[in-house]
Amino acid sequence: MIIQIKDGIKLIAISIISCCAVFVCNLFMNFNIDIARIKGLISNPEVMTFYEAQLTMSRVTCAVSGGCLLLTSVIMLFFYIKHYIDSHRKELGILKALGYSNIKIAKGFWVFGLSVFTGCGLGFASSYALMPLFYKVMNPDVPMHFNIILALYLVILPAVFFCGLAIIYSCKKLKRPVLDLLRDRESSYAGKKRRKEQKDKEQSFIQDLKQATVKGRPALMFFIALASFCYSSMMQMSFSMDELSSRMFAVILIVIGIILACTTLFLAIITVVNANTRSIAIMQAFGYSWKDCSGAILGGYRLLAYIGFAIGTIYQYLLIKSMVSIFSKTSADIPEYKFDTKSFVVVLISFVIIYELVMRRYSARIKKISIKEIMLK
Amino acid sequence: MMIELMDITKSYGSEENLYPVLRGISFNIQDGDFVVLLGPSGSGKSTLLNVISGLERPDSGRILYDNTDITAMSDEELTFFRKEYVGFIFQQYYLLPNLTVDKNVKMGADLAGNRNYRQIIEAVGLVDKMDKYPSELSGGEQQRVAIARALAKKPRILFLDEPTGALDEETGRLVLDYLCRLREEYRFTMLMVTHNNNIAEMAGTVIRMNSGRIVDRYNNSTIKSAYEIGW
Ligand SMILES: Nc1ncnc2c1ncn2[C@@H]1O[C@H](COP(=O)(O)OP(=O)(O)OP(=O)(O)O)[C@@H](O)[C@H]1O
Ligand SMILES: [Mg+2]
Numbered sequence: 001m002i003i004q005i006k007d008g009i010k011l012i013a014i015s016i017i018s019c020c021a022v023f024v025c026n027l028f029m030n031f032n033i034d035i036a037r038i039k040g041l042i043s044n045p046e047v048m049t050f051y052e053a054q055l056t057m058s059r060v061t062c063a064v065s066g067g068c069l070l071l072t073s074v075i076m077l078f079f080y081i082k083h084y085i086d087s088h089r090k091e092l093g094i095l096k097a098l099g100y101s102n103i104k105i106a107k108g109f110w111v112f113g114l115s116v117f118t119g120c121g122l123g124f125a126s127s128y129a130l131m132p133l134f135y136k137v138m139n140p141d142v143p144m145h146f147n148i149i150l151a152l153y154l155v156i157l158p159a160v161f162f163c164g165l166a167i168i169y170s171c172k173k174l175k176r177p178v179l180d181l182l183r184d185r186e187s188s189y190a191g192k193k194r195r196k197e198q199k200d201k202e203q204s205f206i207q208d209l210k211q212a213t214v215k216g217r218p219a220l221m222f223f224i225a226l227a228s229f230c231y232s233s234m235m236q237m238s239f240s241m242d243e244l245s246s247r248m249f250a251v252i253l254i255v256i257g258i259i260l261a262c263t264t265l266f267l268a269i270i271t272v273v274n275a276n277t278r279s280i281a282i283m284q285a286f287g288y289s290w291k292d293c294s295g296a297i298l299g300g301y302r303l304l305a306y307i308g309f310a311i312g313t314i315y316q317y318l319l320i321k322s323m324v325s326i327f328s329k330t331s332a333d334i335p336e337y338k339f340d341t342k343s344f345v346v347v348l349i350s351f352v353i354i355y356e357l358v359m360r361r362y363s364a365r366i367k368k369i370s371i372k373e374i375m376l377k
Numbered sequence: 378m379m380i381e382l383m384d385i386t387k388s389y390g391s392e393e394n395l396y397p398v399l400r401g402i403s404f405n406i407q408d409g410d411f412v413v414l415l416g417p418s419g420s421g422k423s424t425l426l427n428v429i430s431g432l433e434r435p436d437s438g439r440i441l442y443d444n445t446d447i448t449a450m451s452d453e454e455l456t457f458f459r460k461e462y463v464g465f466i467f468q469q470y471y472l473l474p475n476l477t478v479d480k481n482v483k484m485g486a487d488l489a490g491n492r493n494y495r496q497i498i499e500a501v502g503l504v505d506k507m508d509k510y511p512s513e514l515s516g517g518e519q520q521r522v523a524i525a526r527a528l529a530k531k532p533r534i535l536f537l538d539e540p541t542g543a544l545d546e547e548t549g550r551l552v553l554d555y556l557c558r559l560r561e562e563y564r565f566t567m568l569m570v571t572h573n574n575n576i577a578e579m580a581g582t583v584i585r586m587n588s589g590r591i592v593d594r595y596n597n598s599t600i601k602s603a604y605e606i607g608w
Contacts, residue, residue: 205480205487212475279473285432286459286530287488289453373430374471375423 005059007084008233012074012269020256021069022123022154027134028058028153030127033147038287048330054139056326064319065256070158073116074228077162079219081170083271085350093173093181106171113163120155127292130252132290137248201307206296213276214300223268225308231261231351232312233319239343240320267354269362272297280376285371294363305355354358378405378443378462378566380429385438387424398424399435400589406582411567413577416586422570425537425586429568430463430536431455442544460488464532464565468539469520473513478522479507479590485530485549493530501525501555517548524552528559533559537569541576546608553579554603575606 035051042048085092095105130148135144214221234257238250273280280293302315324337387399387474396423405592416478427433429440431447436581440447445457464485470483486494498504501521511519520540527535540556541549560567569576577583578601585593 061498205483208476208480208483209473212480216475257577279472279475282471283484284456285459285465286485287456287463291455350516372427 003084003108003111005111005114008114011076011080011112011115011210012261013293014073014080014115016159016246016263017069017073017076018116019123019126020121020259021066022120022158023074023130024128024252024256025062025066026124026127026154027131027148028062029136029150030131030145031135031142032058032062032145033150033167034135034142034145037145038142045274051139053326053329059325060326062325069260072260073162074165075219075222076267077116077166078169079223080164081109082173082219084112085170085173089181093178096178097173102174105174106167109170110163111168112166113159113161116162117155117159120158124155133248142277145206174216193328207293209279209296210300213272214304218341219276220268220272220330221301223264225304225311226263227263227265227268228305228308228351229312230264230356231255231316231354232309232347233257233316234260234311234312235345235347235350236340237316237320239347240316240340265358268301271297271359272301273362273365277369280366280369281371281374284369290363290367292335294359294366298359298362302355302359309348310352378538379408380534380566381439381441382429383439383441383450385425385435385440386427387421387433387528390542398589399428402438402589402591403423404584404591404594406566406568409564410582411557411580412582412584413580414568414570414584414586415572415574417576418572420586421585421589423445426536426538426568426570430465431459439598441597460530462533464527464530464535466520466535466537466540467522468542470511470518470523472522472526474511477508477510478486478514481511482521482525482529484527485526489529489531491529491531494525497529497559499527500559504545507542516543517545517552520544520548520552521555523543524555531563532565534566534568535565539572540571542572549608550603573608575608578606579603 032055035055039051042051092105096102131144135142234253238253238257241249241253276297280297283293283296284290321337328336382403382405385399386397386401388395388397390396400423413424419537424433430433431440431450438448442458442462447455450458459466473484476484479495482494482498486492494508495504498507501524503518503521503525506514507519513520514522520543524540537556541552544552553576556567569580571577578597580597581600582596583594584591
């Protein structure tokens with residue numbers, strides 16, 4: 001089979017994301033199970049409400065972070081598979097021409113689920129390193145256990161689910177005429193709707209290219225917006241957490257926020273630059289400056305990044321507000337939560353700096369692309 | 378524009394394993410001439426073309442365009458020079474896959490501030506394909522888009538690396554015929570690399586290369602059209 005194990009394992013972005021997801025979920029779910037164990041022993045109603053509140057909060061955290069990350073991993077998996085099929089369409093086309101059925105080829109795509117397995121396994125194992133501290137902060141009265149059932153829920157099941165999903169999705173993607181695959185045609189562009197073509201005719205070529213680049217890859221639009229969403233929401237949340245509950249939460253959030261944001265941002269930018277290497281080389285040969293090129297290829301994503309940031313800000317505000325309201329039912333001394341303008345400004349400035357630095361780094365990469373590179377291919 | 382090459386050399390490879398591709402090349406190209414560069418595979422034709430057009434730098438030697446030495450230019454200046462004067466047509470077309478024919482041609486037109494570029498699309502006979510993507514075109518049509526794109530930027534010198542290499546006889550003749558007619562209309566210099574000896578009969582000047590050296594150079598007394606040469 002042409003798809004090798006290493007093709008599946010090198011989807012590092014998926015591994016990192018599933019690692020984060022399982023890391024967080026395992027902390028809270030393990031805690032939840034242990035709390036449920038001792039629930040029967042509690043007689044004091046005040047303590048009881050406190051425990052219930054903790055339970056609710058862990059569930060919310062799990063559902064929100066787990067859900068978001070699951071969705072992201074699924075989109076990333078689809079993105080990788082589509083990318084793989086596009087860049088190997090010749091080989092796949094030959095297999096189909098030889099008489100291999102879609103499902104037979106698609107079966108090989110199960111390896112793409114392996115990255116989820118490694119990521120989840122890693123996240124699961126490493127969360128135990130933090131577990132003692134986590135219990136101490138959450139509630140030192142709850143004794144810690146190793147709940148093996150969670151390995152099934154958080155490692156085995158996700159891995160199996162993703163392997164299956166990879167097979168189903170690739171089977172669907174392989175349903176293309178053999179000639180379509182064999183001919184070196186980027187079928188994704190052909191046959192696209194051309195309704196709007198007439199309208200935006202009179203803008204400059206750079207503007208046209210900018211739009212076509214962004215619209216050509218919706219998954220990357222999502223990733224860039226997601227990257228800034230993660231950064232914005234997690235960083236701001238962690239500042240509020242630092243005041244509201246504990247330093248440990250703050251650190252977990254910062255680390256996860258940065259990892260997620262960087263992974264998705266780099267995945268998106270590297271893909272954009274690689275996919276457009278040829279166009280950039282031609283433009284430079286024709287005499288477009290590298291600033292024009294990087295503006296056309298990367299510039300279109302700036303607005304999306306800032307939109308992601310804005311949504312992240314609103315999201316974290318609403319989330320913390322609802323969490324605080326859960327807690328204020330249990331004790332009166334929790335202050336009312338107000339929008340934290342100071343941390344918003346700090347996070348926004350750091351975001352702008354990081355985003356522009358990364359873009360500049362990749363503009364420099366664009367500057368180095370030469371026509372010779374693509375001629376030798 | 379008159380182009381003067383003075384003792385151009387270029388090598389590839391590492392220090393201890395240097396492989397010379399161009400070994401001292403000198404010649405002149407007159408303004409408005411049609412020059413054909415012939416030679417066996419690996420003789421350095423494409424490399425020479427890239428060096429003259431400012432895509433690559435030679436190891437030594439000078440390249441003068443009306444007495445301006447482009448080898449002394451910085452990368453930014455060289456990019457600006459290509460923008461102002463040079464057009465390219467490559468063997469593999471290299472169209473931008475995610476843009477329509479119209480926008481691909483506009484890529485060249487915008488560089489020269491050319492607003493009437495649709496005339497050129499018309500001239501190469503692609504008006505009805507204006508809103509198609511490159512993947513929906515035949516090889517010959519794609520090559521014609523590449524020609525329109527290069528001409529839309531109103532180059533003073535047009536460089537062509539085996540423009541008919543991927544075409545069959547019929548479309549090859551068609552494309553060559555377009556080029557010659559457009560050259561008369563827009564008055565630019567043309568330097569074409571080709572494997573096809575017959576095409577040399579269409580050129581004003583023929584240069585033959587072998588192993589990085591020029592082995593022959595002559596002017597044609599009679600110039601044939603694309604439909605008079607053999608194939
Ligand atoms: N970037 C490079 N690195 C190393 N060697 C190179 C490079 N570019 C070209 N060469 C070598 O230089 C020699 C001349 O290459 P060039 O492309 O100029 O030949 P050519 O005359 O155009 O051949 P063809 O007719 O096959 O296109 C070849 O032997 C090639 O292998
Ligand atoms: Mg060549």
